[in-house]
Amino acid sequence: MKYLSIDSSSRRLLLLGVNEDKTMGVTLHNVGRHGTYLAPAVKDLLEYLQMSVKELDFIGCGIGPGSLTGLRVGISTVKGLAYPFDIPVISFCSLDLLAYNNYLSSAVVMRRGREGYYYWRKYRFEGYKPVPVEEPGFDSVDKLKSGILTKNEVLIFENEQEKEQFEGYDSLIALPPSPEIMKQIIVKAFEAGETIDVRELKPYYLQKSVAELNWERKHGKST
Amino acid sequence: MKYLSIDSSSRRLLLLGVNEDKTMGVTLHNVGRHGTYLAPAVKDLLEYLQMSVKELDFIGCGIGPGSLTGLRVGISTVKGLAYPFDIPVISFCSLDLLAYNNYLSSAVVMRRGREGYYYWRKYRFEGYKPVPVEEPGFDSVDKLKSGILTKNEVLIFENEQEKEQFEGYDSLIALPPSPEIMKQIIVKAFEAGETIDVRELKPYYLQKSVAELNWERKHGKST
Amino acid sequence: MERSDKTFYELGGMNEKAVRHLAFEIAKRLEGGEILLLKGDLGTGKTTFVKALAEGLRIDPDDVRSPTFTIVNTYVGRNLTLLHADLYRLSDPSEVLELDLLGLLGPETVLAVEWPELLAGFIGKNALKIELEYEDEKTRRLKLSGSYKWIERMVKDFFKKERQTKEVK
Amino acid sequence: MERSDKTFYELGGMNEKAVRHLAFEIAKRLEGGEILLLKGDLGTGKTTFVKALAEGLRIDPDDVRSPTFTIVNTYVGRNLTLLHADLYRLSDPSEVLELDLLGLLGPETVLAVEWPELLAGFIGKNALKIELEYEDEKTRRLKLSGSYKWIERMVKDFFKKERQTKEVK
Amino acid sequence: MRVLAIESSCDETAVAIVEDGKLLSSVLSSQVNIHRKYGGVVPEIAARKHLENILFLLDEALDRASLKIDDIDVFAATQGPGLVGSLLVGLSLAKGLSISLNKPFVAVNHLIGHIYANFLSFPDLEYPFLVLLVSGGHTEILLAEDWNNFKRIGKTRDDAAGEAFDKVARLLGLGYPGGPEVELAARNGNPIYRFPRALNEKGNFDFSFSGLKTSVLYFLKNNPEARIEDVAAAFQEAVIDSLLTKTFAAAKTYGINKIVFAGGVAANTRLRERANEIAKEKDINIYFPPIEFCTDNAAMIAMVAYEKAKRGIFSPIDTNAIPYLSIVSL
Amino acid sequence: MRVLAIESSCDETAVAIVEDGKLLSSVLSSQVNIHRKYGGVVPEIAARKHLENILFLLDEALDRASLKIDDIDVFAATQGPGLVGSLLVGLSLAKGLSISLNKPFVAVNHLIGHIYANFLSFPDLEYPFLVLLVSGGHTEILLAEDWNNFKRIGKTRDDAAGEAFDKVARLLGLGYPGGPEVELAARNGNPIYRFPRALNEKGNFDFSFSGLKTSVLYFLKNNPEARIEDVAAAFQEAVIDSLLTKTFAAAKTYGINKIVFAGGVAANTRLRERANEIAKEKDINIYFPPIEFCTDNAAMIAMVAYEKAKRGIFSPIDTNAIPYLSIVSL
Ligand SMILES: Nc1ncnc2c1ncn2[C@@H]1O[C@H](COP(=O)(O)OP(=O)(O)OP(=O)(O)O)[C@@H](O)[C@H]1O
Ligand SMILES: Nc1ncnc2c1ncn2[C@@H]1O[C@H](COP(=O)(O)OP(=O)(O)OP(=O)(O)O)[C@@H](O)[C@H]1O
């Protein structure tokens, strides 16, 4: 199988390329803006693996939630790669990357969206593999603390700063996601036949509904 | 801090570059021979991170045990990189990469050296961090089974095939080592002041003593 | 005057020079990451304010233009980059979110927003709100509120320089 | 003849043509990953054997030379690569280990070793050992042993082609 | 040589294909009804939904040009100026296509695009020429000396002319977009009042229209009896006077005898009248292009890209969006 | 232009520095006593311990040339043929230095190195010339037509000549290395026997020496009374006759009037005698270089690298070792 996959939802840019038994993974953390680094990294990856986009069986793409600007670069690049050859796409929730390689029974991955608001997703575990319990959400710290989060679940954060607002909860800092983890997610999805057409590829846009609710409440306007 | 690190002891070539807060990690698994891919990957890594060898605080280098040919490429390349600027070197045991991210109390990392013989190293764990108990060894499967391995220790293998000869033992397949793991190992060593001069850099050569013992036994020759 | 846990200052009788002066003082205290919300009717001087703010960041004020149609203008200053947004043409919050303004704000970026009403729900406490009102064709009343620690100091320094102002706390 | 769990064949009265024929037969059955150990005194024909083996792998036998000084020669055949080693100049096992011969052996590589005594401790059961002895200046006695499943078949086929041979099992 | 260009700097998502300098197709999200390939549902085309619009527009542009994506030799996109998130969609898509089909990539300056748009209307237009680019978002006097040599002679220091029309229209209680509304009202009025012309010193080619907002506002306050139509006419006169005086002065200073008027405000009849009058006096040739090439589009981007590509000038694949890109050489 | 080259294809680790074609220093692990930088302990210099030897040799070579590593403009190493593990040490080191100092890298063919070694001894030697490279590991007739144009005219099909000397010496009960021992014995004997000259058809420039092993062995068996010295002399005569007949025939066929004899066997006095005799008859110039440039060394590698580098021919950084590299163009 030959495939490519990227995740550009955070400052950690992940790239994976597989050409049959050859695998190449690249992680660029804080190296620069995705608008600068993603395309050359994809090009170099294909060169090292000596494969062309035409031969790919599918392309994997993280769709957030996370940095909208980063996701635009990633998703639009994947659209450009896939479009000429109608290559199937596997989209995945970027938060899933953070859930891997933890030995827990249930957990919630947390990623700060903006001041006082977090993206979150709940998981249970089959052995060591995380299985999402529901779609990711986006809520205020207050709302999370007063109902969404339970004391059974371990909170998984990407770094210490994002953990600060949740003193008193069982929490841990996620292992930095690796291209290998991305590989597990997309291969599993591909084998389950979960490909989509590249035209359907779009990011999670969870902040919207919250914003709209707030707006309507304020302005009595229907969306 | 700026540094570079590589491990070329197996078919999985690991590269890491850090330029202050920028980190880049590259994994090349089965992509080709290290003699072809290591140098370009190092060069590209430095380019992406916009740093020159001259600025490096140290260079990390895995010294096996593992593939002698692979180790030669890695170690000799590091010698060439470090020599002009007398850059300190951090050498580390490549087996340590496989011990990370396991939640155990004691374990033995196993890597097949040749038919019927394994490299091995024992670890205890401080929290989740593996701490080597002794220097790595090299012994026959028989010798390992009749005294070296105990039933308390979990055996860690790189893949299913290498595990086959140890039915009946508690074992697991290691997480594919990532550049991030290499980072933890070398930063810890650097902070503990464990640098060496590049002239001292050499691979583990564990097969030798075993071979010599066998030879002497056969030929009554003193080495 | 409404009391809150935020500081709150009202500066009346401000002619254009005074308005620009205030913006300049504020610019000197910016370190990066700050948000300024400029609220006011058409022509009250929001863009004029941002021009002077930019000048304080060593940006040529003639390069600072009304972002009504461009929505966000970016100016690179000596130490900081200024993002100058204008939400006049936007009609709902999702349009604002799509701009990813907060995602673009970094430790070396400052954000100034004209017509900031749509942004209200998204900004936490950390922002400087400046309301501009007409007193007459050439004079404005400015109301400052926000939780940045330097606001009080800045207003005091400003008073030392200006004469036609009244402080109400 | 010594019985063991390995197959064991002895072929006497082999002239050079017969020796080369046998090597050729063996070459046809190689799939990659096999090791051949060629043991014999000076001039018994180990290199001659490997030349014919190479020819069976579609390598020009004139390109196959004595590796006594080069230690390992590599020849690229049509489907397989032949590593031809000669440990004559080596004096202890650590020198052999440094060659990393087993590390270079891959699924599409075959290894033939002259003067293989130093390698003995490192090869598992999977190898074909060929011992060459002088009968006279032009004739050799070959002793084959090894656990490759195809050895028996190969010897049988070989007998069909050669007449001056005796099989002892 | 076929160039496909993508424009996504602000409100518009646009794709166009140019072959050897000739326009084969040009599609815009604001003008096209796109039917989704599967299901036949028409997706909502909303401003700035570039990520959602882009592949449909790609389909449309190729379809109308009767081409397949691998018939394209060069992929181009706007690098700036504009909204960084919007720019990145077009740039990233172009880069993706470039990598996928192993074809070169070209990044284009949006402002130079507006200059090149004139070649779509006037293919034989020769350098040098002056451009007054006047719309909602732009008010600039640009000098096109050469295929690769542009200068910004003058620009607005605050509001664009079109923006001024829109905001004054609001103050006058007229609808949106303000330009045509104000023009209509002005036609039924007389410029009996005089609003200030800012920056009217000799040799100053910059503009300033923000003062007009306050002037009009307070004028209305102080003169509640004034007819809206007359105020509109007076305002319009002030803007046009400013625009044309400076533009023709620039033509004289730089020795140019061709002026191209571009942008939404160039649709204004009064501006065209006055421009014609002055042009006759000064013996200067003036051009007014069709509106479709004055507003943001991808055809103009493709034209610039074509000029670069035919000279072998391509862009590296690590070219990032520059939201504050100004007019420099190509 | 200063070129530093590393040779590590088999038994020897060597480093040399050449400046504009002139040799500044040349060090070999087999010849140098290296004192460890720290502690002053002399490490064991053993054959094929390239990884252990290499940096000390680098230090020595630079020291003897009075240079620092950043005075070097080009880094070169042997690409092949040889032992892959050994080659990789030199190649990887050169690449590392190249990346570290941002200098170009050149990979060199070892066999062409042996040809170029002659320029170290005979700087004014002009193309074309023939080389008989005859040592323990090589027995070839090479034609050097041009700086970049080489041909292998003939080669051994089994054992090298030097190897033959060593093995026959063992059969005769003489010491190692066999060459000098056999020569010594031969001087006290007479070639009263005749051993076969293999491949002696006209126009055949290939050699074969393996038959001599069995011939000598069985001769000794069947003639236990034969004097060792006479057998040695007869053997030596067979080898030399083979070498010289073919070499001079090749010179005639290819119209060359210069023959360079290189390699350990070229030290043989009887070979030199005979070569001189034949050369006089045939009016051909023959050259015998000093032994140090005939055996493996890095100076010859540096000379080749210099020729390439001065023409701007460098090697990509992904150049791998090729253990079976044969003689092709540079
Ligand atoms: N029956 C035979 N089988 C093989 N070789 C023979 C036979 N009869 C004669 N020869 C000759 O004997 C010589 C054997 O030389 P060869 O180099 O192959 O021996 P070797 O075992 O490799 O010696 P070394 O110990 O030097 O490696 C060749 O010249 C070959 O032609
Ligand atoms: N005291 C004052 N403070 C600020 N501007 C003043 C003052 N007096 C007059 N002006 C003028 O009023 C005009 C204000 O225009 P400006 O574009 O800054 O307003 P704005 O609030 O940005 O309008 P918009 O709602 O269109 O964004 C400028 O021309 C400025 O010179």
Ligand SMILES: Nc1ncnc2c1ncn2[C@@H]1O[C@H](COP(=O)(O)OP(=O)(O)O)[C@@H](O)[C@H]1O
């Ligand atoms: N007849 C007109 N008179 C004056 N202004 C006009 C007229 N028609 C349109 N406009 C103005 O042109 C602007 C739109 O121009 P356009 O080129 O689409 O803007 P942009 O490309 O900068 O977004 C609006 O501000 C509108 O008021």
Ligand SMILES: Nc1ncnc2c1ncn2[C@@H]1O[C@H](COP(=O)(O)OP(=O)(O)O)[C@@H](O)[C@H]1O
């Ligand atoms: N006087 C001699 N006569 C014949 N052969 C000699 C003589 N001296 C050395 N040799 C042979 O030269 C060989 C060594 O040559 P050398 O060039 O060092 O080999 P290589 O470079 O191929 O390793 C040995 O085989 C040795 O027997």
Ligand SMILES: [Mg+2]
């Ligand atoms: Mg404004």
Ligand SMILES: [Mg+2]
């Ligand atoms: Mg042999």
Ligand SMILES: [Zn+2]
């Ligand atoms: Zn535009």
Ligand SMILES: [Zn+2]
């Ligand atoms: Zn040599």
